[in-house]
Amino acid sequence: MNISGVWYNELNSTMTIEQNGNVLTGTYQTGVGTAQGRYPLQGMINSSGDASQTTAWSVAWVNPSGNSHSTTAWCGQLQTNGNHQPVLIAMWLLTSETSPSQDWASTQIGQDVFTRQRPTDDMVSKALARGHFSHPVQKA
């Protein structure tokens, strides 16, 4: 399956992907954290034609609005959920610049689940309240 188009995670981060062969390009707007606006995204997908397809992409959090001095890489796979809808399930690593003595605290890990449906405000509030979300800081 071609994954081009718009994807949303449980916190309303919005990812727009264009797939050309195995190559992904696009933009990412996070629903949490302080990074404002859209950021370029680049990645790859193993478009095998199988039911599950593995993929990885990354975002450097720098755009004309600002620089968070951090970079995220996601690695996961495309699957189909119980409602026969496509889902992108991915683990992420977010590294923020640190001095060498703070390297131990430089990288966070989490999971994002992306679907084609934008979550409602209520769903986002519940995801934040549950605490099973991706990032400790909610966008102001």
Ligand SMILES: O=C(O)CCCC[C@@H]1SC[C@@H]2NC(=O)N[C@@H]21
């Ligand atoms: O705060 C930063 O340094 C930049 C924004 C990071 C947002 C992270 S990336 C992983 C997780 N998934 C999201 O959609 N947003 C957060």
